[in-house]
Every structure is written in structure tokens, then in C-alpha cells.
Amino acid sequence: MAWASDLWEGLLGLLFPPPSTCPTCGEKLSPGGQIPCQSCRSRVRRVEEPFCPRCARPLAVAGQCPGCRGKSFPFRQARAAGIYEGVLRAAIHSFKYQKNTSLLPYLQQLLQDCLEKHPLPEVDLVIPVPLHRSKEWERGFNQAALLARGVARHLQRPVDYHSLVRKYPTPPTSGLSRREREKLLKGAFAARGRRLQGKSLLLVDDIFTTGSTAAGCAAALLEGGAEAVYVVTVAVVD
Numbered sequence: 001m002a003w004a005s006d007l008w009e010g011l012l013g014l015l016f017p018p019p020s021t022c023p024t025c026g027e028k029l030s031p032g033g034q035i036p037c038q039s040c041r042s043r044v045r046r047v048e049e050p051f052c053p054r055c056a057r058p059l060a061v062a063g064q065c066p067g068c069r070g071k072s073f074p075f076r077q078a079r080a081a082g083i084y085e086g087v088l089r090a091a092i093h094s095f096k097y098q099k100n101t102s103l104l105p106y107l108q109q110l111l112q113d114c115l116e117k118h119p120l121p122e123v124d125l126v127i128p129v130p131l132h133r134s135k136e137w138e139r140g141f142n143q144a145a146l147l148a149r150g151v152a153r154h155l156q157r158p159v160d161y162h163s164l165v166r167k168y169p170t171p172p173t174s175g176l177s178r179r180e181r182e183k184l185l186k187g188a189f190a191a192r193g194r195r196l197q198g199k200s201l202l203l204v205d206d207i208f209t210t211g212s213t214a215a216g217c218a219a220a221l222l223e224g225g226a227e228a229v230y231v232v233t234v235a236v237v238d
């Protein structure tokens with residue numbers, strides 16, 4: 001159903017016309033100007049070397065990640081385009097909660113730049129982190145699915161929207177400890193069908209916080225027959 005999401009991406013542009021002010025700083029935009037504005041873009045902190053290839057966080061010393069010590073994830077590697085702060089945090093919020101889809105091309109571009117600069121092994125399919133259908137209905141779209149479209153175009157691989165499902169709606173996890181998140185998200189996802197058998201997958205989401213969501217998804221995908229799971233997100237919480 002790739003055509004359907006292409007159509008949907010196009011429709012979102014019509015439903016939500018480009019704003020006249022920059023969504024992240026409120027300054028007036030020149031007609032046809034970039035969204036967010038140049039000044040905002042220059043303030044986004046990208047994840048650069050050294051970073052942890054397992055959890056995508058920037059490191060003070062290469063090869064030593066305090067966050068990953070003694071911890072194993074079911075996904076093999078993760079990448080994040082930028083640090084979840086300031087402009088990038090505002091952009092993700094505006095995109096996700098205010099449905100400001102004029103920010104989508106920029107967020108997709110960040111993902112593309114990240115995968116060009118810090119490539120992952122080749123994958124067969126791109127998989128967005130799913131929302132529960134009640135949540136998707138409420139929000140009107142799944143932000144991860146729209147982000148995954150851009151990644152899939154860049155890698156020239158198909159998006160699979162159906163093989164991974166969220167079994168029940170999970171309450172917001174912000175403010176919870178890693179352990180609490182893990183408990184909540186473990187078992188929240190399931191893989192279905194046979195399409196994932198032996199496949200290498202790239203999971204796409206907006207934010208990597210503790211890695212619990214990505215881990216919950218990756219565990220379900222591996223259980224569903226996937227060979228390997230990698231992760232890319234727009235932002236990582238540092």
C-alpha cells in the first residue's frame with residue numbers, strides 16, 4: 001500500500017498548509033523559505049563522532065558508553081540524527097502533537113543525512129514503530145510511519161506498515177525510569193505474518209529515550225523471524 005501512504009503524505013500537505021511563521025522560533029518566514037528557518041536549523045546539534053553505535057548517544061570518550069555498560073539490547077545498532085533539545089525538541093513536538101507536517105521534509109532530511117554520514121549495514125525492509133490503532137486514530141497519523149517513508153525512499157527499500165503491531169495502547173512513558181519503561185513496553189509489540197522471515201530490518205522512530213520502545217519492537221521482530229534489527233531515530237535524549 002505504498003501508494004496510499006504517498007497519497008496520504010501529499011494530502012497532509014494540503015490539509016496543513018505551510019505556516020507563515022517558523023514553527024520553532026515564531027519568526028516570520030519569507031515566502032517559500034525553509035521550515036524551520038535557517039537560524040533554527042543552525043542551532044540543531046547533530047550527533048557526531050564519537051557516539052555509541054549501540055545506543056546512538058554522543059560520548060566523551062570513544063568506545064566507552066556509560067549508558068550501555070552491562071546492558072544488552074535486542075537490536076544490533078542504533079543511530080540518531082540529533083540531540084533531543086532546543087529547536088529539535090520543539091520541531092518534533094510541533095510535528096507530532098500540533099500536526100505541523102510542514103516540518104516533515106526537514107525531519108526526513110535529518111534522518112537521511114545521519115544514515116549517509118554514519119551508515120548502517122544494508123537492510124531489506126524499513127519498519128516504523130507502530131502506534132496502537134486507537135492512538136493513531138486520535139492523532140490522525142503515525143509520525144514514525146511518515147518518517148519511515150523518507151528513510152525508505154533514501155535507502156530504496158520498501159516500508160512494511162503491517163508486520164509489527166502495538167498490541168495495546170501504552171500510557172506516556174516520559175518521567176518513568178528505564179526499568180519502569182522496560183516493564184511497560186516489554187510485550188507491548190507483536191510481529192505477525194511471514195514477511196519478516198530471515199530479513200534484516202531498520203526500525204524508525206522519532207525519539208530514542210532509554211531504548212525501551214526500540215527494544216520492545218526489536219524483540220518482537222526477532223521473535224517474528226527477523227534476522228537482525230537496526231534502529232534510526234531523529235533524536236536521542238543525551
Ligand SMILES: [Zn+2]
Nearest residue numbers: 022025037040
Ligand atoms: Zn526559526
Ligand SMILES: [Zn+2]
Nearest residue numbers: 052055065068
Ligand atoms: Zn551506548
